[in-house]
Amino acid sequence: MKIAFTAAGTTWDSQIDSRFGRTEFIVILNEETQQLEVIDNSAVKNEAHGAGTATAQKMYELKPDVLITGNGPGDTAATALKNLNMKIFVDAHNLTLQQAYNSYKSGSLKQL
Amino acid sequence: MISRSPLKIAIASGKGGTGKTLLSTNLAAYLSEFEPTLLVDLDVEEPNDALFINAPLLSTANQHKMIPVWNEQECILCGKCARVCKFHAVVRLGKTISVFNQLCHSCYACSELCPTNALPMQTHIVGETRFFEKESLSFIESRLVVGEEQAVPLINKTHSIAQQKYNHIKTHLLDCPPGTSCPVVAATKDAHYVILVTEPTPFGLNDLALAVETMRQLGKDFGVVINREGHGNSSVKEYCQREQIPVIASIPFQREIAELYSTGQLVYSTIPAVRQALEQIALVIKEKGAAR
Known part of the structure; x- marks a missing residue:
């Protein structure tokens, strides 16, 4: 399974970025190899519009099985993500990626 | 006399709820007692002049923007x-190209650069313009479709309708959206004179200062109308004095005005103080027209 996190940093101890479209980084955990892959999403800061659809497009390219995030995608991004076969778990604000992953594993994160 | 293009007077404000609609509708009706006048409601996200202008609807027209279709x-x-x-x-x-209409700015780049012409541009309805007429008062409003995010294209379209269809009317009053963002810039950009309506409160002052900054950046000639004069404090007046901004009229804080307004009525025929304010504003408009 590939698990994607919206992240404020690049390591296992980084905080979850509560935003979807404007997340600083997307970090992907490959559960089989336990490797982390980091995608820099910070260029989206310069965008006045369309951060949600831009990040959604990245998700289609990365094709994770699961997304763990904070607030959850906004309306437009949610529409864009509709046809992507990816489960979305939200309300992971104020957690590190490690904590968020543990919460997901124990079933305590809310699924959209 | 040489025929010239209409004199465009914008009625704007930083803060919402200061009295743009009150002033626009009453001023338009008052001016039309003397000569043909056009009122344009450019607050396309929430036009409400029609609640006060009791004129029959002549026609409507859909407004479009161009968007690519996959x-x-x-x-x-x-x-x-x-x-x-x-x-x-x-x-x-994935294997789909998705177009999000609400984000599209109709720049045609995707459509023009597509190597296989797979994104032809098509019309998409963004709003409606309504045309009203009563004696010497012509009135048009544009209304954005719920869910559409961009006010500016519809405001621009409404401007060009006013320009083309009502070029024979000498005075155009433009009721603008509140604030200082793109829709306000679009609504005021062609105006020869801008009336900034404010109220004598700290909120009114704060947002007036922002609106003044915007109008100065745009190089606009403008003056201030203070609504609800008599409550709040004197800081707006002091600010205008300090900044050498003319206060062209004041409308008093009177319960009767609010009562009439709340039932959708024009107030200047029953409230002398309002008529007096309109007379003063009309004089300024006349001067601005003559000085062009």
Whole structure:
């Protein structure tokens, strides 16, 4: 399974970025190899519009099985993500990626 | 006399709820007692002048913007369209090109650069313009479709309708949206004179100062009308004095005005103080017209 996190940093101890479209980084955990892959999403800061659809497009390219995030995608991004076969778990604000992953594993994160 | 283009007077404000509609509708009706006048409601996200202008509806017209529509058969999924779209309105989602109409700015880049012409531009309804007429008062309003995010294209379209269809009317009053963002810039950009309506409160002052800054940046000639004069404090007056901004009229804080307004009535024929304010504003408008 590939698990994607919206992240404020690049390591296992980084905080979850509560935003979807404007997340600083997307970090992907490959559960089989336990490797982390980091995608820099910070260029989206310069965008006045369309951060949600831009990040959604990245998700289609990365094709994770699961997304763990904070607030959850906004309306437009949610529409864009509709046809992507990816489960979305939200309300992971104020957690590190490690904590968020543990919460997901124990079933305590809310699924959209 | 040489015929000239209409004198355009914008009625704007930083803060919402200061009395743009009250002033626009009453001023338009008052001016039309003397000569043909056009009132244009440019607050396309929430036009409300029609509640007060009791004129019969003559006609309506749909307004459009151009958006690309994906032709799956022609598409080779090269992704050029998504790369050139500054607004991420066109994205490649797996094997689908998705167009998000509300984000599209109709720049045509995706459509023009598509190597297989798979994104032809088509019309998309964004709003409606309504035309009213009563004696010497012509009135038009544009209304954005619920869910549409961009007010500016509809405001621009409404401007050009006013310009083309009502060029024979010498005075155009433009009731603008509140604030200082793009829709306000679009609504006031062609105005020869801008009336900033404010109220004598700290909120009124704060937002007036922002509006003044905007109008100065745009190089606009402007003056201030203080509504609800008599409550709040004197800080707006002091600010205008300090900044050498003319206060061209004041409308008093009177319960009777609010009562009439709340039932959708024009107030200047029953409230002398309002008529007096309109007379003063009309004089300023006349001067501005003569000085052009």
